[in-house]
Amino acid sequence: MKDLKELKKIEQYADQCMKCGFCSFFCPVYQEERTETSVARGKNYLVKEILKGNQEFTKEMGDIIGLCLLCKRCVAMCPAKTQIDRVVVGARAQMVNEKGLGAIKNFAFRKVMSDRKAFGNYVKLAKAFQWLLPKTEGNIRHLPDFLKALGQGRNIPALADKFLREIVKPVYKPQNGEKPKMKVGYFMGCATDFMYPELGLKFIDFLTKRGIEVVVPESQSCCGAAMYFSGDFETGRLQAEKNIAAFKDVDYIVTACGTCSSTLKDYQKYLPDTEDQKKRFEEFEKKVKDSMEFIIDIMKVKPEELTLKKEFEGKAATWHDPCHLVRYQNIKDQPRAILKGLKGLKYVEMPNADLCCGMGGSFSVYHYDITKKIAGKKMDGIKSTGADIVVTACPGCMVNLTDNVLQNKMPQKVYHLLELVE
Amino acid sequence: MLKESIVAELQKIVGKENALTSPEALKAYSYDGTTSWVHEPDIVVFPTSTQQVSDIMKLANAEKIPVTPRGGGTNVSGGSIPIMGGIVLCTTKMNKILKVDKENLTATVEPGVVLQDLTIRLMKDGLFFPPDPQSFLGATLGGIIAENAGGPACVKYGVTKQYILGVEVVLPNGEVVHLGGRTLKNVVGYDLLHIFISSEGTLGVVTKAELKLNPIPPAKKTIMVVYADVAVAGESVFRVLENGVIPDKIELLDNWVINRIEEMMPMGLPKDADAVLLFEVDGIPEGVEKETEKIVEIVKKYGAVDARVAKDQAEADKYWMGRKAGFAAVFGKAKTVFAEDVTVPRGQIPALINKCKELAKKYNVEIVVLGHAGDGNLHPAILTDINNKDHYDRSVKAMDEIIEGAVELGGVLSGEHGIGLEKQKFLKRQLEPAVIEMMKKVKALFDPNNIMNPGKIWE
Numbered sequence: 001m002k003d004l005k006e007l008k009k010i011e012q013y014a015d016q017c018m019k020c021g022f023c024s025f026f027c028p029v030y031q032e033e034r035t036e037t038s039v040a041r042g043k044n045y046l047v048k049e050i051l052k053g054n055q056e057f058t059k060e061m062g063d064i065i066g067l068c069l070l071c072k073r074c075v076a077m078c079p080a081k082t083q084i085d086r087v088v089v090g091a092r093a094q095m096v097n098e099k100g101l102g103a104i105k106n107f108a109f110r111k112v113m114s115d116r117k118a119f120g121n122y123v124k125l126a127k128a129f130q131w132l133l134p135k136t137e138g139n140i141r142h143l144p145d146f147l148k149a150l151g152q153g154r155n156i157p158a159l160a161d162k163f164l165r166e167i168v169k170p171v172y173k174p175q176n177g178e179k180p181k182m183k184v185g186y187f188m189g190c191a192t193d194f195m196y197p198e199l200g201l202k203f204i205d206f207l208t209k210r211g212i213e214v215v216v217p218e219s220q221s222c223c224g225a226a227m228y229f230s231g232d233f234e235t236g237r238l239q240a241e242k243n244i245a246a247f248k249d250v251d252y253i254v255t256a257c258g259t260c261s262s263t264l265k266d267y268q269k270y271l272p273d274t275e276d277q278k279k280r281f282e283e284f285e286k287k288v289k290d291s292m293e294f295i296i297d298i299m300k301v302k303p304e305e306l307t308l309k310k311e312f313e314g315k316a317a318t319w320h321d322p323c324h325l326v327r328y329q330n331i332k333d334q335p336r337a338i339l340k341g342l343k344g345l346k347y348v349e350m351p352n353a354d355l356c357c358g359m360g361g362s363f364s365v366y367h368y369d370i371t372k373k374i375a376g377k378k379m380d381g382i383k384s385t386g387a388d389i390v391v392t393a394c395p396g397c398m399v400n401l402t403d404n405v406l407q408n409k410m411p412q413k414v415y416h417l418l419e420l421v422e
Numbered sequence: 423m424l425k426e427s428i429v430a431e432l433q434k435i436v437g438k439e440n441a442l443t444s445p446e447a448l449k450a451y452s453y454d455g456t457t458s459w460v461h462e463p464d465i466v467v468f469p470t471s472t473q474q475v476s477d478i479m480k481l482a483n484a485e486k487i488p489v490t491p492r493g494g495g496t497n498v499s500g501g502s503i504p505i506m507g508g509i510v511l512c513t514t515k516m517n518k519i520l521k522v523d524k525e526n527l528t529a530t531v532e533p534g535v536v537l538q539d540l541t542i543r544l545m546k547d548g549l550f551f552p553p554d555p556q557s558f559l560g561a562t563l564g565g566i567i568a569e570n571a572g573g574p575a576c577v578k579y580g581v582t583k584q585y586i587l588g589v590e591v592v593l594p595n596g597e598v599v600h601l602g603g604r605t606l607k608n609v610v611g612y613d614l615l616h617i618f619i620s621s622e623g624t625l626g627v628v629t630k631a632e633l634k635l636n637p638i639p640p641a642k643k644t645i646m647v648v649y650a651d652v653a654v655a656g657e658s659v660f661r662v663l664e665n666g667v668i669p670d671k672i673e674l675l676d677n678w679v680i681n682r683i684e685e686m687m688p689m690g691l692p693k694d695a696d697a698v699l700l701f702e703v704d705g706i707p708e709g710v711e712k713e714t715e716k717i718v719e720i721v722k723k724y725g726a727v728d729a730r731v732a733k734d735q736a737e738a739d740k741y742w743m744g745r746k747a748g749f750a751a752v753f754g755k756a757k758t759v760f761a762e763d764v765t766v767p768r769g770q771i772p773a774l775i776n777k778c779k780e781l782a783k784k785y786n787v788e789i790v791v792l793g794h795a796g797d798g799n800l801h802p803a804i805l806t807d808i809n810n811k812d813h814y815d816r817s818v819k820a821m822d823e824i825i826e827g828a829v830e831l832g833g834v835l836s837g838e839h840g841i842g843l844e845k846q847k848f849l850k851r852q853l854e855p856a857v858i859e860m861m862k863k864v865k866a867l868f869d870p871n872n873i874m875n876p877g878k879i880w881e
Contacts, residue, residue: 018753019455021496021560025538034468034514034534035442036450036495049449060446079750081686 006097006233007051010090014051016082017044023074023084028356028374029067037064040074040084047091057095065091067367069360069374070229072327089270092231101232155406157195157399164188164197165218172204172214180213184294185250187243187264189257190222191395199395202418203256203291210299217246223255225263226361228270237277240267244284252298253288256418258394259361261290262328290325291418292393296334303341307422316346317420318387320378320401321354322394335393335417342420350381359400375404382412390414424464424508428485432467432509435477440468440515451510454497455557457758458808459843463490463504468515472590472598472629475511479627480596482509482873489594490875491623493534493562498761499842501569501622505877511627513564519543520630527635528587528604533564533628549635552579555838556749564628570620572838574671577796578704579636581838583619590630591618594869604632617864622840623875625868642670642704643714644738647721648728652676652697652779652791656771659699659795661724663768667713671702672796673745679792682751683744691744695727699795700741748792749801756788756805758814760821763845764828765799765837777827778802785816789824799837826851841879849880 023040024030036042043065049055068088075085165188174180184207192200204214221242228236243264247253255261265285272278295301317339325331332354339347358364358374378401382390390401390412401414433441442448443465452462464487469475482489488508495502504510517534524547531540537551537558544550554573555561561571567589572581588602602608602615618625649655652674659672675683675698680691691698699721703713718729732738753759766774775791782789793800802824806817825835825848835841835848849858858880868874 016754018750019453019457020557020750020753021455021494022557024494025536025559034517035447035512037447042450045453046446046449055446055449058446060444064446079747080754081750 002098004051004094006090006094006231007047010047010087011051013083013090014044014048014087016080017041017078017084018080019045020079022077022079026073026077028071028073028358028377029069029370031377032370032373033067038067040068040078040082043068043091044082044084044087047087050091050094057098062095062099065095066363069323069356069358069363071323071356071360073323073354073356076327086269089229089231092229093233093270094231096231096233101230105230105232155403157402159194160197162197164193164200167197168200168204168216170216170218172208172216174211174213175208176211178211181211182251183213183215183249184252184254185220185247186214186216187220187223187247187253187255187257187260188216189255189260189395191399192257195399196395196416199256199416199418203254206295206418206421207254210301212299215250219246221246223257223260223263224267225259228263229361233271236267237271237273240271240281240284244280247284247287250287252294253284254291254294255288256291256393256416257396258290258292258322258324258329258331258392259396261288262324264288265329290329290331290393292325292331292334292338293329296337303338304343306338306342308342308344309420309422312389312420313344314346315388316348316386317389317391318348318350318382318385319353320350320357320382320390320392320397322392322397323354323356324394324396326354335391338417338421339391345420348385348387350385350387352377352381355381357397357400357404359396361396364400371400372404372407375400376408379404379408379410383410387412391417391420393417424487428481428487429465431481432465432478435474435481436467436469440470442466451492451495451512452503454492454495454500454502456498456500456503456842456844459500459503459505461503461505461507463510464507466510466512468512470515472592475592475627475629476596476598478509478511479592479594483595483871486871486873488873488876489627491564491568491627493565494536494557494560496557496560497565497569497840497842498557498763499569499622499836499840499844501840501842501875501878502565503843505843508873513562513627516629517562522547522549522635524549526604527637529633529635531563531631531633533562533567533631535563537561537563537566544635545638548638550638551585551633552636553582553585556746563631563633565623567619567628567631568621568623569838569840572794572797572799574673574702574794574796576794576799576838577672578668578670583616585634586615586619586631587634588632589615589618589628591626592629593626594871594874598629602632606634620840622842622878624865624878625874639670639704639706641707641710642702642738643710644732644741645701645703645714645717645721646691646730646732646741647699647701647717647726648692648695648730649697649699649725650695650727651725652775653772654725655697655699656775656795658721658724658726659771660768662701662717662720663796665716665720667703667716667720669701669703669713669717669796671700672794673700674698674791674793674795674800675700675745675748676791678788678790679748679751682755683747686747686751687744689740689744692728699726700745702738702742745792752790752792752803752805757807757809758805758817760804760806760817762802762804762821762824763799763836763839764802764825764833765797766828766831766833768796768798770831770833771795771798771800773831774800774802774828774833777831778824781820781823781827785820787813787817787820789820794837797837798833822848843878846879846881 030039224239268281358371364371488506490504513534516532521530555571
């Protein structure tokens with residue numbers, strides 16, 4: 001009998017499904033594909049077949065469990081509360097155990113991304129050759145994916161001349177010179193590091209202006225989302241340990257990337273191998289806060305007391321819910337409170353604000369055609385609001401939204417919420 | 423296994439990307455919403471036009487290959503399971519709403535349109551399609567017509583067959599015919615349209631349907647009524663109706679379901695109540711007010727402990743969310759669930775509920791009751807485990823007796839789910855042999871080669 005260790009861990013979740021098929025209505029991928037293998041019910045059924053010994057991890061099986069954005073829309077609406085995200089990720093982990101990672105991901109996760117400096121160098125290398133390529137690109141956070149996706153006709157933000165880690169200081173004291181109210185560790189995340197360094201500086205400035213000391217440990221690594229959501233738990237665990245070690249002696253660990261905050265919090269859910277590890281991951285989770293919840297729930301900032309940057313005066317803004325905020329962390333009211341409270345800004349809610357933008361990390365690299373269709377629906381929602389700007393709080397979404405706004409020749413610009421305030 | 427040449431033919435008809443034969447895909451089309459039936463097809467095809475459906479049927483008929491039509495696969499009687507293998511003809515890519523006609527209050531749809539997508543589209547014009555099977559998030563119109571689906575709103579609005587004016591159908595030999603039409607009245611010859619509705623996919627494939635719509639009523643109200651005895655709740659149902667109020671929904675939750683809902687999403691349902699009835703009335707605002715008052719008055723007169731009128735839509739939504747969750751609660755609590763669909767004349771609801779209680783005791787199994795009390799369609803569910811032989815056998819016996827009991831009370835063994843595979847063994851208890859014979863002859867007339875969803879309805 002084969003060792004189905006990772007699948008056994010998620011068997012209880014797979015058993016929850018009663019096959020009602022309601023997930024099909026909420027699944028952005030099913031809405032495009034309209035086949036049973038593209039939806040949660042079908043994937044769950046096939047995973048159960050593996051558990052029963054009736055199905056192997058064939059190439060097609062790999063494609064099927066790969067065809068999921070992990071947006072958790074179906075999980076939120078499932079009458080039986082089936083956590084299909086855990087089933088899918090568990091199945092991917094089992095497949096990695098049995099079949100290995102595959103050459104591309106093996107190189108990306110284990111050689112490049114797990115070493116932050118090396119990752120930076122590779123990204124730089126890619127940048128040096130950017131001019132060779134059509135003005136386009138891919139998912140920069142996953143370098144080989146990035147290279148692979150080149151030429152698919154996408155628009156992505158150019159890589160920064162200087163990465164955040166090259167310009168950031170290890171410690172920032174409160175700007176008023178007083179004793180810090182609290183000390184937080186800033187987790188930058190790859191996209192902010194390589195593409196949006198000014199966003200990182202902005203967040204640090206926001207915090208230190210308000211009496212908070214910010215430390216930026218150099219030894220912090222990638223959050224691990226790309227690895228462990230792809231089933232590479234081994235590398236995921238390494239990232240978790242690196243990051244936990246990097247952020248000692250802080251009151252909170254904060255980040256302005258929705259995917260990173262949810263990934264750091266979820267170490268305890270997916271990765272622990274031992275009881276001790278589970279405990280430490282759970283302790284770590286308690287300290288992780290996304291920028292949106294940190295500002296409202298911990299710092300207790302009053303939105304109406306924030307100052308809107310001049311350039312946004314009189315503009316209409318709409319909010320896009322990143323999956324990793326709205327469903328992974330139930331963060332949806334805080335950003336809306338800020339946008340509605342900011343004087344001089346008009347807030348308009350878009351239809352289906354919580355619909356996934358279609359990015360799904362490396363999903364968009366392997367299924368760019370589906371990503372574009374899903375993003376098209378998001379764009380329809382944005383257009384219907386007549387908003388001038390699209391605001392969100394996840395650099396991953398920002399990359400994809402920017403690409404699709406441009407492709408659809410829409411006038412809207414995409415911003416991280418922090419970019420709007422002084 | 424199909425011959426390679428046939429697979430190639432089918433690929434030619436629908437395109438390679440719309441003909442699936444991988445073992446994984448075949449597994450994914452081996453089930454529906456039921457728990458006990460599984461059978462793989464040999465191929466799954468996704469036609470995108472009537473012509474393609476016709477070409478598929480011609481080929482299947484010539485080669486005598488079974489064809490099982492399927493929409494969202496939300497069926498709960500096993501009707502969409504390809505029990506004889508062959509072709510699964512999946513309509514999910516024929517999902518266009520072709521026309522919404524406000525003047526005539528009709529819509530023209532393809533069979534793969536999901537009910538909720540239709541509902542959202544119709545809302546723009548202030549219209550709705552009244553039949554409301556609770557699988558509306560996945561169920562397609564083709565399947566809804568084939569199963570003659572109903573739902574809570576049937577107390578006032580009736581079931582699917584009252585809202586289908588006409589259909590375009592591909593017969594098993596590939597011929598395309600049109601049954602019914604576009605008018606409300608139509609007595610031209612035999613009413614073949616209504617033989618087709620509820621035929622469970624055994625007579626042909628719906629490729630287009632003309633639906634009758636209603637305007638959305640401007641007001642509605644929800645009343646939550648508490649009972650100390652579930653049989654008294656059953657009595658309330660016909661007391662309200664006989665006193666001249668026709669709510670659009672009357673749903674029943676028993677004590678077990680109430681407690682599971684409160685565990686999952688506390689909303690202040692009374693945990694010690696033996697049963698709760700949820701009433702909804704709709705219409706013009708003044709009428710809704712009056713009817714609400716009347717319901718409160720009548721239920722109190724006939725033994726309700728408490729009647730709460732939802733103060734706003736949010737409170738009402740909470741109750742209805744609970745009702746929906748109740749269904750999930752049942753399935754979430756047991757490995758195997760027999761979800762029955764028996765329907766009795768409304769006056770017999772208390773008798774049927776008492777029968778269930780008696781049987782639960784007799785066989786020492788958990789029988790929970792929820793359902794569309796307003797039309798006598800209850801869903802007694804028996805919680806069991808197929809791996810626990812003794813318990814399972816007792817549950818089977820209890821289920822048999824519930825069905826027998828319902829038929830004795832003048833009811834039917836299925837109100838809205840259909841016979842499919844799940845209820846075949848009970849068919850003879852309900853229908854006279856001559857009637858079953860007639861049905862078989864009708865089937866043979868439409869489908870002489872018995873290729874259309876074979877193995878369903880009768881054993």
